[in-house]
Amino acid sequence: MTLRWYGPGYDTVALKDIKQIPGIQGVVTSLMGKLPGEVWTDADIAEIKAAASAEGFEILVFESINISDDIKIGTEKRDEHIANYIKSLEAAGKAGIKTICYNFMPVFDWTRSDLWREREDGSFTLAYNQEVIDQIDVADFRTSMEKMADGHLLPGWEPGRLDRIRELFAAYEDVTEEILFQNLVYFLNAIKDVCLKYDIKMAIHPDDPAWPIFGLPRIITDKEQIVRLLTTVDSPHNNLTFCSGSLGTNPKNDMVGIIHAAKGRIPFAHLRNVRHNSEGDFEESAHLSRDGSIDMFAIIKAFHDTGFDGVYRPDHGRMIWGEKALPGYGLYDRALGAAYIEGIWEALEKAGK
Numbered sequence: 352m353t354l355r356w357y358g359p360g361y362d363t364v365a366l367k368d369i370k371q372i373p374g375i376q377g378v379v380t381s382l383m384g385k386l387p388g389e390v391w392t393d394a395d396i397a398e399i400k401a402a403a404s405a406e407g408f409e410i411l412v413f414e415s416i417n418i419s420d421d422i423k424i425g426t427e428k429r430d431e432h433i434a435n436y437i438k439s440l441e442a443a444g445k446a447g448i449k450t451i452c453y454n455f456m457p458v459f460d461w462t463r464s465d466l467w468r469e470r471e472d473g474s475f476t477l478a479y480n481q482e483v484i485d486q487i488d489v490a491d492f493r494t495s496m497e498k499m500a501d502g503h504l505l506p507g508w509e510p511g512r513l514d515r516i517r518e519l520f521a522a523y524e525d526v527t528e529e530i531l532f533q534n535l536v537y538f539l540n541a542i543k544d545v546c547l548k549y550d551i552k553m554a555i556h557p558d559d560p561a562w563p564i565f566g567l568p569r570i571i572t573d574k575e576q577i578v579r580l581l582t583t584v585d586s587p588h589n590n591l592t593f594c595s596g597s598l599g600t601n602p603k604n605d606m607v608g609i610i611h612a613a614k615g616r617i618p619f620a621h622l623r624n625v626r627h628n629s630e631g632d633f634e635e636s637a638h639l640s641r642d643g644s645i646d647m648f649a650i651i652k653a654f655h656d657t658g659f660d661g662v663y664r665p666d667h668g669r670m671i672w673g674e675k676a677l678p679g680y681g682l683y684d685r686a687l688g689a690a691y692i693e694g695i696w697e698a699l700e701k702a703g704k
């Protein structure tokens with residue numbers, strides 16, 4: 352059990368507070384100051400490792416070393432960016448980081464229409480409404496996300512990269528789902544040697560939400576696509592980050608089926624719940640099954656049944672008890688989520704004996 356922690360200067364939650372959540376055995380982090388395509392050096396990684404270990408924490412996963420749009424589009428800069436990515440993987444491997452979470456979503460990372468939707472109980476949460484998204488001018492979208500983020504740097508929404516939004520959209524014009532998939536395969540094959548050398552597991556995060564938005568292709572949204580990727584690059588370095596919240600945005604996704612189909616290829620899992628309010632509208636609920644639309648027990652049981660021995664973490668939480676934090680990443684609700692997940696796991700362990 353881990354918690355995501357953004358590092359000094361980026362996270363509102365302190366490691367000393369994370370330490371008081373029972374059961375947390377490590378952290379998942381990233382170098383927030385880096386743009387996709389840039390190299391992570393040994394010194395960069397040593398610095399964040401030192402910050403974590405000062406409070407007794409090991410870094411168990413890098414989430415994420417982001418992939419540049421040049422790699423996703425397949426531009427002439429692709430090979431240079433992949434060479435840089437390999438250098439970052441070398442540095443991670445030498446530092447003993449074995450799991451790298453990444454995604455292959457064009458232009459925008461995870462997307463919400465509201466970062467502060469008030470719920471019936473007075474808590475605030477991240478929400479998505481398709482009609483609102485459909486009315487957004489993409490050129491203004493980053494500004495509106497930043498405004499909602501209230502001064503916090505959103506992971507995947509780094510300034511700089513999205514300054515040339517219209518250019519980026521134009522660059523994706525001819526990128527079909529199949530081309531994007533082939534570019535992902537090209538990337539995975541290109542980094543295979545360095546991953547095998549250091550026993551690094553690349554773990555792709557599903558697209559969030561799990562359908563194409565703004566006319567951009569999305570290719571990791573359901574079981575069929577996940578199985579296709581795992582079998583096309585059938586290598587121990589090619590794996591899945593299972594995210595119940597992202598896959599669960601589509602009520603049709605069979606998440607227990609995905610966990611079984613990807614057995615042995617899920618080194619990292621994000622566990623959270625969503626509530627479907629109506630077609631195209633969902634919000635992130637508390638972790639409990641009864642608060643959302645996902646059967647969290649069934650998911651955790653599927654991990655237990657398949658012998659999961661990777662790293663998991665409670666994913667986003669609501670903002671409760673007046674907390675002001677990075678949207679989705681407050682301390683309190685994620686701590687409740689961690690305790691809930693640990694409770695289910697302990698019950699499964701003991702019931703099985």
Ligand SMILES: [Mn+2]
Pocket residue numbers: 556594596597621666
């Ligand atoms: Mn996730």
